[in-house]
Amino acid sequence: MTDKIGHSIRRVEDARLMSGEGSYVDDLEPFANVHHAAILRSPYAHANIKKINAEQALTMEGVVEVLTGEDILEHTKPFPVGVSEPINYYSMAVDKVRFVGEPVAVVVAKDRYLAEDAVDAIKVEYEPLDAVVDIEEAMQHDAPVLHENIGTNIANQRFYDYGNSDKAFEEADMVISHKFNFPKYSATPVENYGVIADYTSSENQYTVWSNFHGPFTLHTVMSAALNVPSNQLRLMVPKDIGGSYGIKSGMFPYIVLMGVAARKAGVPVKWTEDRQENLLASSSGTDRVTWIDAAVNKDGTILGMKMKMVDNVGGYIRAPEPASLYRTHSNTLGAYKIKNLQMETVAVMTNKSPTGLIRGYGGQQLYFPLERMMQHIAKKLDMDAAELVEKNLIPSDAFPYETPSGGIYDSGNYQKALKTALDTAQYNEFRQKQKEAWKKGKYLGIGLAAIVEPSGSNMGYVTVALTPEEREQSLPKSGCAEGATVSIDPRGSVTVRISTVPSGQGHETVAAQIVSEVLNVEADKVKVIAEMDTATNPWSVASGSYSSRFAPIGSSAIYQAAQKVRNKLLRIAEHQLGEPFQHLTIKNGRAVAEEDETKQISLKRLIGTAHWNPVDLPEGMEPGLHESAFYTISAAKAPAKDDTVNGSVTYGFVADVVTVEVDPDTGEVEILDYVTVHDAGKLLNPTIANGQILGGLAHGLGGAMYEELAYDDNGQLLSGSFMDYLCPTATEVPNITIEHQETPSPLTPLGAKGLGEGNTMSAPAVIANAVTDALTPFDIMIDDLPLSPDRIWRKIQEKKRVVVKEEF
Amino acid sequence: MIKKVESKEKMKIQTVINGKSYEKEVEPRKLFSDFLREDVGLTGTHVGCEHGVCGACTVLMDGKAVRSCLMFAVQADGTKIETVEGLVNNKTGRSLKAAFSEHHALQCGFCTPGILMSSVEFLNENPQPEKQEIKEMLSGHLCRCTGYTGIVEAVQQTTDGNSK
Structure with missing residues (x-):
C-alpha cells in the first residue's frame, strides 16, 4: 500500500465517463435563463467590411x-501579444476580415x-x-x-548565434543544405470548444465556463481584453474536457466574445x-x-548547423504565439552534441486561420527537418543513418548537458535507448531483408528518429521572441509554477484540489x-477535485495542462502539498507522544515511532485535534488541515542577455x-512495425x-500521413x-511496440519527466x-508532408528510370 | 401517409428510451442528438461532428447502432432507444465497460459512449469476431486520445468471455 506511485492503478475517472455522467461544458447549465449564440463567419479570406445589416435578424423569433465589431470595439481592447509589433487582434472582425471563418457577427437567441x-x-x-x-509569398x-x-x-523576426558557426562552416569538409515544408494541421478533439458566459x-463581473485548460497567463490576456481587473473575470472549467491535444490551451477569443455577448x-x-467552425477557425x-x-x-561528425525557420501564424498573432517557434529553442539541435548553431526565426501572418498549440508544439516542425537531414547527410556520406545518429548523440556521461542555445538536459542515456530501439526492430536483419526485397521489386524501408522531448515549459522561453533590449523593459519571466491543495476534513476524508485542468490524462487518478x-x-479514499475556478483554486500563471507538465510539475505540487499535511500531522503527533518528529512515520492509520512502535497515536485523533x-495543538500551530503548496x-530561469534560455525543466x-512497405504503383505506404523507446524518467x-504515448503516436501518424488543413490560393x-x-482510425494504426528506460530526473521529487508529445514530434x-x-532505388527526397499516396506517387514518377544497384 | 408540417409546427413523438417511455412535442427539424441531450436530458450521448463521421453520438435504435446526429427526432417516433446511460442494464455493456477500464480504452471519455454503443451492437451480431473485424467496426469512430489500441483489446477481451 505504501508503493502506489509507479503502479498502474485503475483510473477513477472511468466509471462516470462510461455511465454518461461526465460533466463536459456542453452538459452544463450553470446559470438560469441561458441563451444560445451562433456566429456569422467570413466567407472571404481577406476583405474590408463595408456594411452589416442585422435589422431583419433582430426581428426574428x-x-x-x-x-x-462595433460592440467589440466599444467593450474590449485588442488582445495583448508577445511580439513588439502592434497587432490589433480582437475577438471579432472590426473593420476587415483576415481569414475565412473569422467571426463577423454574433446572434443571441432563445435556442x-x-x-x-x-x-x-444578416446581410x-x-x-x-x-x-x-x-x-514565402507573404x-x-x-x-x-x-x-x-x-x-x-x-x-x-529574430537572429541568434550560438558558439562559432562561421568557423565550424569554414573548417567542415562539406556543407549539406536542404529546404523542408511542414504543413498546417490541427488536433480535432472530438469535443469542440464550448463557452457559457x-x-x-x-x-x-464576467463569469465564464469553458473548456479552456490553461496556461492561465492567458487569463491575464483575456481580462485585459475585457478591460476589467483580473478578479472581475472568473474563469471556470468543468472537471471533464473532451480532449484537446493543445488546441484548447491557446487563448480563447470566444471567452471574450461571449462575455461581451452576455x-x-x-x-x-x-x-x-x-x-465546421472547429476546422475553419479554432486553432x-x-x-x-x-x-x-x-x-x-x-x-560523419556534424560541426554546426544554420537554420532559418518561418512559421505561418495565420491572420493574427494570438497568444501564446509565436511560441511555436521558440518552444523547442533550447533543444533545437535535438539529441546531438553539435556545438555551433545559427538560427533565424520568423513569424509571418497570412490569410489562414490563427494558430496555437497542438500536441508537440513546435517539436514536429523542428524534428521533421532535423531528423530528415540526418538521414540525408548519411546518404551523402554513404553511411548508414543509424551509424551517423549514434556518432553524433550526446554521450551518457555528459549530463546535465548544456546545449548551445541554453537548454540544460537533466539526465539521459541516449545510446542505450537507441540500441534498444534498433535491437527491438531488428535493424540489421531488416537491412538484409530489404536488399532481397528490392531485387524482387518490393520496396521495404526502415527509418529512425532520435529526439529530445522537452517537458514542463519555462514561462520565460516565450520572451526570447523579444530582443534582450526589449526584454529589459519589463519584469523578467521565469518559472513553471503549479499549485495544489490537500486537506483532511473533521471526519478524516482527504480532498485534493488541483489546477492542472486535465483533458483525459488521468490527473485525478x-x-x-x-x-x-x-x-x-x-x-x-482520496477525492480529487479537478474543476478549475480562478476565483478559488490554488493556481499560477503557468497552471494548466500543456507541455507535458503534469508529471514533472503538477505531480510535484501535489506531492509537496501532501508532504505539508503529513508533516503537520506528525508535528501534532510529536507534541502528543513526546517523540521527536523525525522518528515518526505513518502506518496503518496511525503515527508511529519507528524505533518503538508502542509509541503511537491514531490519525483520527491527530485529525480530530x-x-x-486546537488548544491542544503545538504552540503557534494553526488549526485545521488544509495545506496549499506551490512548486517551481x-x-x-529567464532568458539570459546572450539569448540562451532553458525552455523546459525536464x-x-x-x-x-x-x-514500411511502399507500393510504387499507387504510392501507398504500409507501416509494418513501429518501435518506440521512451525515457521519461520515473x-x-x-x-x-x-x-x-499511444495517443501521441496516433496524432503523429495523422500528421505524417493524413491530416492537413489545406487552403487554395484564395485562402479557402x-x-x-x-x-x-x-x-x-483504428484500421490505420499500425503494430506498435513501446519500451521504457527510466533514467530519473534529478530535478523533480519523484524523478518523473513529462511524456505524451514525443511521438507526435517524431x-x-x-x-x-x-x-x-524504402524508395532508395528511386533516389527520391521527401521534404514535405503529409505522405499521401498521390504525393509519393508523383515523386516516384518524377524519376525517369529505376536503377537497382547490385550491391543493395 | 404523408402529412404536411408547417414551419415551426411541432409534432408529437413517442419513444422508449432506456426502458422509460417519453411523449414529447418537437419541431421536425430537431436533430435526434439534440433531442436526447436537450429535451430528455441524457447528456451522455455526445456530439462531435454533426456529419456522421466521428461516431460519438451513436445510440441503439431497436437494437441497431445509429448516429443520432444524422437523424431527426421525429424519426425516432415509435422506436426503442438505448443510450450509454442504459448500459447499466445491458450484460454486454457491463462487460465492455469493465474491459474498457482494464485496458485503458478511454482517456477523455468523450468518444467512449458512442464506441460502447457500436460495440454492443457489434458483439450482439458477431460474438466471435476477428481482430481485423473489430478494427473495421471501430473505424466508424474517431478517438484522438488512445490510438485505439486499448479499445481493440477491450472489445477483444469481451468476445473472449474473459470479463466478469
Whole structure:
C-alpha cells in the first residue's frame, strides 16, 4: 500500500465517463435563463467590411441581440501579444476580415436553431482584397499586407548565434543544405470548444465556463481584453474536457466574445462550436518552412548547423504565439552534441486561420527537418543513418548537458535507448531483408528518429521572441509554477484540489496515487477535485495542462502539498507522544515511532485535534488541515542577455524505428512495425503513460500521413469536414511496440519527466525517413508532408528510370 | 401517409428510451442528438461532428447502432432507444465497460459512449469476431486520445468471455 506511485492503478475517472455522467461544458447549465449564440463567419479570406445589416435578424423569433465589431470595439481592447509589433487582434472582425471563418457577427437567441436562422438573415457587404496564404509569398515586398498599421506581414523576426558557426562552416569538409515544408494541421478533439458566459452588470463581473485548460497567463490576456481587473473575470472549467491535444490551451477569443455577448444581451450566453467552425477557425499548428545548412566532416561528425525557420501564424498573432517557434529553442539541435548553431526565426501572418498549440508544439516542425537531414547527410556520406545518429548523440556521461542555445538536459542515456530501439526492430536483419526485397521489386524501408522531448515549459522561453533590449523593459519571466491543495476534513476524508485542468490524462487518478502514498491512505479514499475556478483554486500563471507538465510539475505540487499535511500531522503527533518528529512515520492509520512502535497515536485523533481541539495543538500551530503548496523548478530561469534560455525543466528522450512497405504503383505506404523507446524518467502510472504515448503516436501518424488543413490560393479551406480532413482510425494504426528506460530526473521529487508529445514530434520524421529509405532505388527526397499516396506517387514518377544497384 | 408540417409546427413523438417511455412535442427539424441531450436530458450521448463521421453520438435504435446526429427526432417516433446511460442494464455493456477500464480504452471519455454503443451492437451480431473485424467496426469512430489500441483489446477481451 505504501508503493502506489509507479503502479498502474485503475483510473477513477472511468466509471462516470462510461455511465454518461461526465460533466463536459456542453452538459452544463450553470446559470438560469441561458441563451444560445451562433456566429456569422467570413466567407472571404481577406476583405474590408463595408456594411452589416442585422435589422431583419433582430426581428426574428427568439432573437435577443445581434453583436458586430462595433460592440467589440466599444467593450474590449485588442488582445495583448508577445511580439513588439502592434497587432490589433480582437475577438471579432472590426473593420476587415483576415481569414475565412473569422467571426463577423454574433446572434443571441432563445435556442441554437433560432440563432442560426437569424445568422442567415444578416446581410454583410464586403470589399474583397487579394489574399496571401503561402509563407514565402507573404514575405515578398509586393505581397498583400494584412495589417496596414504594421506595413509588413512579418510579426516577429529574430537572429541568434550560438558558439562559432562561421568557423565550424569554414573548417567542415562539406556543407549539406536542404529546404523542408511542414504543413498546417490541427488536433480535432472530438469535443469542440464550448463557452457559457454570464455578466453581472451591477458588479461589472464576467463569469465564464469553458473548456479552456490553461496556461492561465492567458487569463491575464483575456481580462485585459475585457478591460476589467483580473478578479472581475472568473474563469471556470468543468472537471471533464473532451480532449484537446493543445488546441484548447491557446487563448480563447470566444471567452471574450461571449462575455461581451452576455453583457450586451443581458442574458447568460452559451456557445458550442460545431465541427465546421472547429476546422475553419479554432486553432491549429503552424505550417513552417525550414532551411537547413549542416557543416559536416567526412567521418560523419556534424560541426554546426544554420537554420532559418518561418512559421505561418495565420491572420493574427494570438497568444501564446509565436511560441511555436521558440518552444523547442533550447533543444533545437535535438539529441546531438553539435556545438555551433545559427538560427533565424520568423513569424509571418497570412490569410489562414490563427494558430496555437497542438500536441508537440513546435517539436514536429523542428524534428521533421532535423531528423530528415540526418538521414540525408548519411546518404551523402554513404553511411548508414543509424551509424551517423549514434556518432553524433550526446554521450551518457555528459549530463546535465548544456546545449548551445541554453537548454540544460537533466539526465539521459541516449545510446542505450537507441540500441534498444534498433535491437527491438531488428535493424540489421531488416537491412538484409530489404536488399532481397528490392531485387524482387518490393520496396521495404526502415527509418529512425532520435529526439529530445522537452517537458514542463519555462514561462520565460516565450520572451526570447523579444530582443534582450526589449526584454529589459519589463519584469523578467521565469518559472513553471503549479499549485495544489490537500486537506483532511473533521471526519478524516482527504480532498485534493488541483489546477492542472486535465483533458483525459488521468490527473485525478495520479493525484490520488501520490497523496495516498504520502499519507498512507487508500487511493480510492482520496477525492480529487479537478474543476478549475480562478476565483478559488490554488493556481499560477503557468497552471494548466500543456507541455507535458503534469508529471514533472503538477505531480510535484501535489506531492509537496501532501508532504505539508503529513508533516503537520506528525508535528501534532510529536507534541502528543513526546517523540521527536523525525522518528515518526505513518502506518496503518496511525503515527508511529519507528524505533518503538508502542509509541503511537491514531490519525483520527491527530485529525480530530486539528479540527475540534486546537488548544491542544503545538504552540503557534494553526488549526485545521488544509495545506496549499506551490512548486517551481529553479532551472527555469529567464532568458539570459546572450539569448540562451532553458525552455523546459525536464528533457526526455525518444528513439523510434519504423519499418514500411511502399507500393510504387499507387504510392501507398504500409507501416509494418513501429518501435518506440521512451525515457521519461520515473513513470508515475505506466498504463496511463503508455496511453499517452499511444495517443501521441496516433496524432503523429495523422500528421505524417493524413491530416492537413489545406487552403487554395484564395485562402479557402479545402478540408472543412471530417470527410476531407482525415484523422487516423483504428484500421490505420499500425503494430506498435513501446519500451521504457527510466533514467530519473534529478530535478523533480519523484524523478518523473513529462511524456505524451514525443511521438507526435517524431512520427512525421521517422515515417518519412522509412519511406525515403524504402524508395532508395528511386533516389527520391521527401521534404514535405503529409505522405499521401498521390504525393509519393508523383515523386516516384518524377524519376525517369529505376536503377537497382547490385550491391543493395 | 404523408402529412404536411408547417414551419415551426411541432409534432408529437413517442419513444422508449432506456426502458422509460417519453411523449414529447418537437419541431421536425430537431436533430435526434439534440433531442436526447436537450429535451430528455441524457447528456451522455455526445456530439462531435454533426456529419456522421466521428461516431460519438451513436445510440441503439431497436437494437441497431445509429448516429443520432444524422437523424431527426421525429424519426425516432415509435422506436426503442438505448443510450450509454442504459448500459447499466445491458450484460454486454457491463462487460465492455469493465474491459474498457482494464485496458485503458478511454482517456477523455468523450468518444467512449458512442464506441460502447457500436460495440454492443457489434458483439450482439458477431460474438466471435476477428481482430481485423473489430478494427473495421471501430473505424466508424474517431478517438484522438488512445490510438485505439486499448479499445481493440477491450472489445477483444469481451468476445473472449474473459470479463466478469
